[in-house]
Structure formats: structure tokens, C-alpha cells
Amino acid sequence: xxxxxxxxxxxxxxxxxxxxxxxxxxxxxxxxxxxxxxxDLDIVFHRTTENNAxxxxxxxxxxxxxxxxxxxxxxxxxxxxxxxxxxxxRTDLGPLDLLSRVGRDLTYEALLDRSIDYEVAGLQLxxxxxxxxIECKEIADRDKDRAALxxxxxxxxxxxxxxx
Amino acid sequence: MQRDDxxxxxxxxxxxxxxxxxxxxxxxxxxxxxxxxxxSPEKRLEVAQGFVDSVRILRSGRRAPLSRHPQRxxxx
Numbered sequence: 001x002x003x004x005x006x007x008x009x010x011x012x013x014x015x016x017x018x019x020x021x022x023x024x025x026x027x028x029x030x031x032x033x034x035x036x037x038x039x040d041l042d043i044v045f046h047r048t049t050e051n052n053a054x055x056x057x058x059x060x061x062x063x064x065x066x067x068x069x070x071x072x073x074x075x076x077x078x079x080x081x082x083x084x085x086x087x088x089x090r091t092d093l094g095p096l097d098l099l100s101r102v103g104r105d106l107t108y109e110a111l112l113d114r115s116i117d118y119e120v121a122g123l124q125l126x127x128x129x130x131x132x133x134i135e136c137k138e139i140a141d142r143d144k145d146r147a148a149l150x151x152x153x154x155x156x157x158x159x160x161x162x163x164x
Numbered sequence: 165m166q167r168d169d170x171x172x173x174x175x176x177x178x179x180x181x182x183x184x185x186x187x188x189x190x191x192x193x194x195x196x197x198x199x200x201x202x203x204s205p206e207k208r209l210e211v212a213q214g215f216v217d218s219v220r221i222l223r224s225g226r227r228a229p230l231s232r233h234p235q236r237x238x239x240x
């Protein structure tokens with residue numbers, strides 16, 4: 001059964017199991033200062049055997065299962081994490097989307113140069129920078145991405161003007 | 165300016181048009197963005213969590229607890 005979305009609790013579970021990941025999507029934009037709303041947590045995970053195992057342990061702890069249109073109860077595991085690029089999951093702490101790459105095929109390693117280290121409630125998080133969040137949304141080009149782009153671009157402008 | 169009924173209407177340049185006196189939507193958005201940028205990342209996440217919680221509570225027919233949200237400067 002899907003639970004109420006708790007951003008920080010999911011992030012804490014990932015950090016506790018020492019999963020290597022980058023926060024992307026709406027939560028990354030929010031952490032970068034954009035006043036938008038989102039109803040899931042998106043991460044890009046480092047796809048290695050060891051990290052997949054750590055991530056699978058977190059997913060088991062969170063009682064994760066795939067959002068299956070047919071209503072089947074399919075649980076993620078290390079093998080699926082290694083072979084499937086997009087995992088849209090329900091967990092006891094809310095929706096969690098796991099991606100092996102984002103935008104123009106940017107993997108975890110490629111995203112490290114485009115990420116900022118934030119400390120949030122004692123957690124050390126790698127968060128995709130707003131420039132790349134915007135780039136990814138331009139590429140995804142869904143209705144919800146197009147709707148968010150004006151405020152994301154304005155946030156970036158104001159961040160840059162504030163840095164001057 | 166020639167009107168449809170043939171009478172001439174003179175534009176009053178010294179009076180603001182309705183468009184001029186309407187709130188500037190860009191400035192309005194900027195104030196929200198600037199407020200968000202003034203918060204720590206942890207507070208920004210609290211804002212997002214508060215919004216999620218509020219929507220959930222409203223969907224279930226209860227009132228959202230406002231005290232969980234960081235207060236915007238200048239708001240009661």
C-alpha cells in the first residue's frame with residue numbers, strides 16, 4: 001500500500017544505507033530555490049552491483065513496488081535495478097522514481113559535475129543544479145515540464161543576479 | 165481615435181491605463197521566488213512537504229495545519 005509522501009524520510013533511508021544517488025526533478029528544483037510543488041521524489045542512482053544491492057535493501061525496507069497499470073504486485077530487486085532504466089515505484093513513504101539516467105543520457109557519474117552538495121537535516125545530499133533541471137525538463141517536454149519552465153528559468157535568473 | 169459611431173475619442177496620456185495599474189505579475193512571482201531563495205535548503209524542503217501535507221489534508225476534508233509552514237516575511 002502506498003504511503004503518505006515524506007521527502008526527508010525517504011532521503012534519510014537512502015542515506016542510512018549509503019546509496020549513491022543524485023536528487024533530480026522537482027525536489028532538486030525546490031532545493032535550488034524554485035517555488036514549485038511536486039508529489040514524488042526522483043533520483044538518479046549509481047548503477048553498480050554494490051549500489052544496486054544497497055538500493056534494493058532500502059526498497060525492501062520501504063515496501064516498494066512498481067506502479068503497475070495491471071495492478072500486479074511487482075517488487076524491485078538488484079537485477080531489475082541493473083537492467084531497467086526507469087523505475088516508477090510506490091513505497092510506504094510515498095512515490096519514488098528511480099532513474100539510471102536523465103536528460104541527454106546523463107548517468108550518475110555525468111551528473112556529479114552538475115550537482116551541488118547540500119546538507120539537509122544532517123543529510124549530505126547531491127542535488128542536480130537548476131541549470132540541468134531546466135535542461136532535463138526542456139528535453140522531457142511534457143505538459144507539466146512546460147508549465148514549470150517559466151518559474152524555473154526566472155528562479156535561475158534571480159539566483160544568478162543575486163550571485164553577482 | 166475614430167470610434168465606430170464616428171465620434172472622435174482622444175487618448176488621455178496623463179491617465180494610467182488599466183494595464184498600467186494592474187499588479188505586475190512578474191514582480192509578484194519574483195517576490196515568491198526571492199522568499200524561497202532566502203530560505204535554507206532544509207526550509208525549502210519543509211515548504212514542499214507542507215504543500216504536500218496540505219493537499220493531502222484538504223483531500224481528506226480536514227483543515228491544513230498552517231503552523232508547519234515557514235512564515236513568509238511580512239505575512240501574518
